[in-house]
Amino acid sequence: MRLVAEALTVARGGCPILDGVSLAVEEGGALAVVGPNGAGKSTLLRTLAGLLKPLSGSVRLEGDEEDAPVRERMHLLGHLDAVKAGLSVERNLAFARDVLGGEGDLAEALTRVGLGAIADLPGGALSAGQRRRLALARLIAAPRPVWLLDEPTAALDAAGQALLAALVAEHRGRGGMVIAATHAELGFEGGATLDLSRRARAAAPA
Numbered sequence: 001m002r003l004v005a006e007a008l009t010v011a012r013g014g015c016p017i018l019d020g021v022s023l024a025v026e027e028g029g030a031l032a033v034v035g036p037n038g039a040g041k042s043t044l045l046r047t048l049a050g051l052l053k054p055l056s057g058s059v060r061l062e063g064d065e066e067d068a069p070v071r072e073r074m075h076l077l078g079h080l081d082a083v084k085a086g087l088s089v090e091r092n093l094a095f096a097r098d099v100l101g102g103e104g105d106l107a108e109a110l111t112r113v114g115l116g117a118i119a120d121l122p123g124g125a126l127s128a129g130q131r132r133r134l135a136l137a138r139l140i141a142a143p144r145p146v147w148l149l150d151e152p153t154a155a156l157d158a159a160g161q162a163l164l165a166a167l168v169a170e171h172r173g174r175g176g177m178v179i180a181a182t183h184a185e186l187g188f189e190g191g192a193t194l195d196l197s198r199r200a201r202a203a204a205p206a
Contacts, residue, residue, distance in 0.1 A: 001027045001063040003048075003146055003177050008057035010040070010047050017043045020057070023179075023194055025146075027063075030168070030178040030188035035196035041181035042079065044196070045148045048179065049076040061146070075100070075144040077152060081131040085124030089115055092123045093137050102142025109140040113163060128155035136167060147171060149180040 003025045010018040017040040025031050033041045046052045048059055050071030061070050083092055093106050110116045113133040118126075126134065132155045139147060147168070153161050165187065168178050180186055 001061055003061055005059045006057055009055045010043055011055055025177045027175045028172045030191035032186055032188055032191055032193045033181040039196035042150050045150050045181055049074045049148055073144055074146045074148055075139055076148045077135055078150045081135040083123040083131045083134055087123050088120050090119040093141055096138045097141040100142035104141035109137040112140055113137045129157055129160055132156055145176050147178045152180055153184045
């Protein structure tokens with residue numbers, strides 16, 4: 001598969017945010033989207049995910065054998081971890097998995113991100129780092145070929161960042177694709193970079 005976005009122009013509140021941005025990510029590839037606050041990093045990810053409609057341009061997933069809309073092949077991990085305080089850790093993950101249409105094993109996903117021992121703990125009792133790990137568990141419980149990660153290292157300590165790197169490497173090893181908006185160095189091996197501070201219009205395939 002190959003994810004391709006061509007000449008995306010997006011406005012928010014009547015103000016242009018992205019102007020003619022193009023990118024391509026090959027199967028197993030990764031793209032880091034960089035730039036200062038307000039450059040349009042989150043807007044780009046939300047547009048790729050189908051949550052925002054561009055004024056012009058297109059997003060397509062070439063070579064996808066699944067008969068499903070492109071947005072259903074994207075997994076957006078945004079700024080907010082979307083944890084319901086009154087539900088247990090496991091129930092939070094079950095809810096997200098069901099909404100996303102996944103079939104992953106909940107216990108396995110929680111163990112993988114280091115939360116297996118606190119599966120019954122209320123979501124409201126989690127630390128910021130644990131909430132982020134729970135968000136990462138959704139990537140496992142409801143697998144999709146394209147991961148769109150918005151500042152994925154936020155609130156993660158060194159061990160959490162190592163976990164994220166391992167999950168990304170495993171996903172790419174299975175042919176998955178990753179696009180991450182970031183201020184931090186993610187160290188994607190062989191990945192490309194799209195710098196929105198220069199309003200870059202294209203990124204080489206990763």
